[in-house]
Amino acid sequence: MPGYVAAVRIGDRSEIHAGGRRALEPESPPMTADTLFRIASITKPMGAALTLSLMQDGVLALDDPIDRWLPEAAKARVLVRRDAPLDQTIDLARPVTIRHLLTMTSGWGVVLEDTPLQRAMIEGGVFPSAMPTPMSGDDFWRTVAGLPLAFQPGDGFLYETGMNVLGVLLTRATGTSLSQLFADRITGPLGMTDTAFHAVDVDRMAAAYMPGPDGLTLMDPPDGAFARPPVFEELSGGLVSTAADV
Template identity: 50%
Template sequence: MRLAPVRDLLQRQVDEGLLPGFVAAVRHRGTTEVLCGGTTTAGDVQPMGPDTLFRMSSVTKPVAGALTLALREDGVLGLDDPVGEWLPELAAPRVLRDRTGPLADTVPAERPITVRHLLTSTPGFGGVWDGSPLARAIDERGIGPGPWPPALTPDEYLRRLAEVPLAAQPGEVWLYHLPADVLGVLLARATGRPVAALLAERVTGPLGLTDTAFTAVDPARLATVHATTPDGLVPVDAPDATVPPAFEGLAAGLVSTAPDVLTVLAALADGGAPLLSPASVAALTADALTPAQRAGAADFLEPGVSWGLQTGVCVEQTEPWCTPGRFGWDGGTGTSAWADPAREMVAVLLTGRLMGGPDDGPQEFWRTLYACL
């Protein structure tokens, strides 16, 4: 691989004060290269390295999908099982008659919420940013989307979520983030084991990964999360990643390294072993949305991108890197990880800088990388 243009791009962003540093891991046609630059904290001297730990934020979500399908293969649950079996708080939800209307104006759910609905982010609840009473109720309860897990126990999280009605009937619309956190609570209850133990048994253990967990396995290697301000990059007040969290979140809770994330996606891109069967990988990475659901998510999903089972999936060639069949996702802490089986390429970019919006993502990284192929 000739990745000098990628290194130059990322180093220039560091030199211009746009990033504190970066680690990019790329595997193309069986050859892997890791690029590093900058420092773990802006203005510090500790360099970024292949073993630098990052808060993954939403790059956690594809792992949530893979872990759920692994447990389905184990016979723990079925994708069309009603979640009420394990989550009685969501067994009989009410649904807003008008998504932007009063919280008391509801109707019964027409069908139960299923495991599949959680995986496809269509259970009727999720991130709402329209200023409605529902959006305010979610924010007031501290259960809305964010770059790390909620500061609640799983039981308290479910209790608060059950206090608010659904935005839509189960299975009708795509809404972001919250379904993955609820999925984690379901898996823990269905197995009677912490999510961390399930992750170790079904994902990190089989792959021999030692740096991926819900805490920083070595705090000295943990990169600082920064925000962009008029005064430059400033560290943000992130949760303490050196102690076990109250909530082991499958929406945004993992801490990992670029090589570890690359290993997970590469296993899936290569057919699934030792994590999943090829049939489960196909289910994970297939477009799970109807045209109407995808159209309703157009403000969030980029052009050409749809949604599988807690992972983004490319369905149209709208950009050079948006190859149909490509799958992965981006995270609000400046993380991005995608596999492109058709191009025999898997790549991960970790930066430690909060994204400022939809136009503040890793597009230039992907554009430059694909120009090198």
């Protein structure tokens, strides 16, 4: 591990400590309290908070069927079993709702087993990756909507994909980008000036690594994929932030 930033908050008191460097190279800048990180799945609860704020204002409701904004969802098919061929499907037993997306029980999500559905997700470019998805939100949804659900809505749990579907829904329900919704409702009011869907200051960005059998492998350099606004603002894991903001 090249470095760290740790934050602890008790009541109104916060302590932030940093050590090491932002990359493995010995000449790389030191970690500091304001170093930027890709916060990955911490984006999900922040997306849930954003959704609840829209519910509070009456824009949408927890049990609204999502086909109000994503009409293709009304035609979704469900696999007869998770490992079935993609053409072995049955009708929806109930509509997919916003509640299903928030609780990751919609039937869309990460299929870890080698199944026809997993292979179709990989081929279609919608299987989760640590790097930004290189397609628009509408194209992402169009691809996901063309695949069957792994189970009936509410009858199982699959991580990840439903949050990105929710992100597309929120932009359609409001006519506003996720960046602007966060700025208006979450990051702006809370003073989270370092939180966005890309690095607000590339000079403060840490490198990202993946562990492997031979140690750490560079996945994304500080000036890499998260240094610029993405094509698709992913509610499943697209935010960049600091320990202080989070």
